[in-house]
Amino acid sequence: MTDQENGKRFFSLKLKWALGTSIGSFIIFSIVVMAMFSAFTQNLLSSERRLINTGMDNISRQLSNTDMVLTKQRISNIINPPSQGDFNDGVDFKRPIIQELSDNHLIVNVYTPKHQLVFSTGKRLVKPTFTNQRSVKMTEGPKHKIIAGLMPIYSRHNHHLLIGYLQVENDLNAYMASYHQIQLVCFFAMCLVILASGLLGYFLSMFLLRPLGDIHDTVKAISKDPTKNIRVPKVERCDELAELTDMFNEMLDRMQRYIDQQTQFVGDVSHELRTPVAIIQGHLEMLQRWGKDDPKVLDESLNAALVETKRMKNLVQEMLDLSRAGQVDLNFRNEQTVVNDVVHQVYNNFKMLYPEFTFTLDDDLHSAITANIYRDHLEQVLVILCDNAVKYSTDRKEVHMSLSRGMNTVEIGIQDFGEGISPENVQRVFDRFYRVDKARSRKKGGNGLGLSIAKRLIEGYHGSITLESSLGAGSLFRIILPIVKTAPKNQSDKSIK
Numbered sequence: 001m002t003d004q005e006n007g008k009r010f011f012s013l014k015l016k017w018a019l020g021t022s023i024g025s026f027i028i029f030s031i032v033v034m035a036m037f038s039a040f041t042q043n044l045l046s047s048e049r050r051l052i053n054t055g056m057d058n059i060s061r062q063l064s065n066t067d068m069v070l071t072k073q074r075i076s077n078i079i080n081p082p083s084q085g086d087f088n089d090g091v092d093f094k095r096p097i098i099q100e101l102s103d104n105h106l107i108v109n110v111y112t113p114k115h116q117l118v119f120s121t122g123k124r125l126v127k128p129t130f131t132n133q134r135s136v137k138m139t140e141g142p143k144h145k146i147i148a149g150l151m152p153i154y155s156r157h158n159h160h161l162l163i164g165y166l167q168v169e170n171d172l173n174a175y176m177a178s179y180h181q182i183q184l185v186c187f188f189a190m191c192l193v194i195l196a197s198g199l200l201g202y203f204l205s206m207f208l209l210r211p212l213g214d215i216h217d218t219v220k221a222i223s224k225d226p227t228k229n230i231r232v233p234k235v236e237r238c239d240e241l242a243e244l245t246d247m248f249n250e251m252l253d254r255m256q257r258y259i260d261q262q263t264q265f266v267g268d269v270s271h272e273l274r275t276p277v278a279i280i281q282g283h284l285e286m287l288q289r290w291g292k293d294d295p296k297v298l299d300e301s302l303n304a305a306l307v308e309t310k311r312m313k314n315l316v317q318e319m320l321d322l323s324r325a326g327q328v329d330l331n332f333r334n335e336q337t338v339v340n341d342v343v344h345q346v347y348n349n350f351k352m353l354y355p356e357f358t359f360t361l362d363d364d365l366h367s368a369i370t371a372n373i374y375r376d377h378l379e380q381v382l383v384i385l386c387d388n389a390v391k392y393s394t395d396r397k398e399v400h401m402s403l404s405r406g407m408n409t410v411e412i413g414i415q416d417f418g419e420g421i422s423p424e425n426v427q428r429v430f431d432r433f434y435r436v437d438k439a440r441s442r443k444k445g446g447n448g449l450g451l452s453i454a455k456r457l458i459e460g461y462h463g464s465i466t467l468e469s470s471l472g473a474g475s476l477f478r479i480i481l482p483i484v485k486t487a488p489k490n491q492s493d494k495s496i497k
């Protein structure tokens with residue numbers, strides 16, 4: 001069921017990534033910018049405050065130089081004192097201090113002790129609240145916030161004589177202009193950062209997630225047509241997605257092999273079953289036409305049909321064994337068997353079953369050796385190999401069995417001196433339904449499954465089975481199984497059926 005069918009909207013990973021990086025950079029950038037912005041504006045504001053304070057100090061010092069209440073005339077005299085003839089390198093050194101401050105966007109107002117405005121360097125911004133304390137604070141101005149300082153002026157000659165009030169206002173126009181300018185710059189920088197990080201995140205994710213897109217396309221193509229032999233293009237990188245792509249391709253290869261094996265198996269099985277079914281059908285048709293009244297034909301046909309039915313039964317059993325042999329690792333993982341016992345048992349049974357054969361057992365083991373294998377399976381493998389040794393022996397009716405020990409392994413050998421197998425067939429005899437001489441093997445009742453069952457069983461227990469053979473001289477099959485050091489358990493006492 002897709003997300004759309006689930007009622008969820010598809011939201012691309014690339015967009016999520018882009019959105020994530022944008023939000024992330026927005027948050028980080030906002031914090032940094034806010035910190036910088038507030039530090040910068042605080043700094044600006046403090047210098048404006050400092051300016052007011054210095055101004056108030058300077059002006060009050062000038063104005064307090066009298067012991068009379070401040071009037072317009074007196075202030076005018078203080079601001080523009082008559083030339084005192086101070087010369088400094090020939091330059092007239094007059095300093096109209098209040099005028100100088102007013103140039104620096106400060107508005108200076110002087111009030112009488114009775115709160116009458118007697119002097120102002122500009123349009124007053126706020127009405128002061130008169131107190132006998134010096135105060136410098138931010139208040140709401142006509143357009144925006146301003147800083148206003150107010151202080152009483154006492155005569156320098158008589159410290160208790162209040163001669164007026166001084167109000168200095170800073171309209172903060174320059175500060176506000178800088179404030180808005182920085183705000184604008186930050187806003188554009190923020191937009192740029194969000195856009196750039198979003199785009200970067202999008203393109204980066206597009207590049208990084210490309211293998212996911214390829215995997216998606218491959219899965220889609222395979223689900224449309226499971227027989228399609230396509231793979232995800234190789235990723236020339238070394239990261240998680242490259243690993244995932246490789247693993248995915250390996251999984252597809254395994255699946256493909258499995259499908260091929262299944263198809264091949266069904267083909268092989270139907271091919272194998274076709275012959276006995278055709279033989280039984282032929283005999284039954286013959287019986288239907290002529291054989292009902294001819295006891296000889298009737299007898300022959302019934303016998304042939306019975307042989308073929310038995311063969312089919314064997315074939316079905318062997319196919320079942322083969323499919324079960326593939327799962328021993330799962331179902332019989334903890335089984336242990338004393339190898340000596342099983343080999344001796346099979347050897348004795350075959351000696352009894354085929355008295356015309358000479359069976360020899362060369363046992364080099366001096367103690368009981370336990371291998372990690374289910375007893376019935378080891379017995380089944382030995383029976384397959386001994387059966388073949390008997391089946392494919394020619395004039396020299398001898399079968400040699402051997403038992404020996406490697407470092408951590410036990411080795412069982414089964415050798416015959418029969419027809420042997422040519423080098424090109426040595427590997428193929430372990431394939432399913434493979435018979436060197438199909439007709440001859442069929443006559444001997446073989447289905448070509450024995451060795452593949454044996455190989456699957458032994459390999460299922462982490463062992464190996466090898467074959468050395470020479471045409472006309474005989475064959476030697478070797479089974480190698482890992483030894484278990486612990487004591488055996490669940491010894492079953494089954495013999496060959």
Ligand code: ADP
Pocket residue numbers: 384388389392393416418419420421429430434435436437441445446447448449450451452474475
């Ligand atoms: P089958 O049931 O036909 O014997 P196997 O899988 O046991 O099937 O063996 C596959 C083929 O390998 C046989 O058909 C036979 O041609 C060849 N083969 C197996 N064992 C021997 C042997 N000991 N000597 C010669 N040929 C053998």
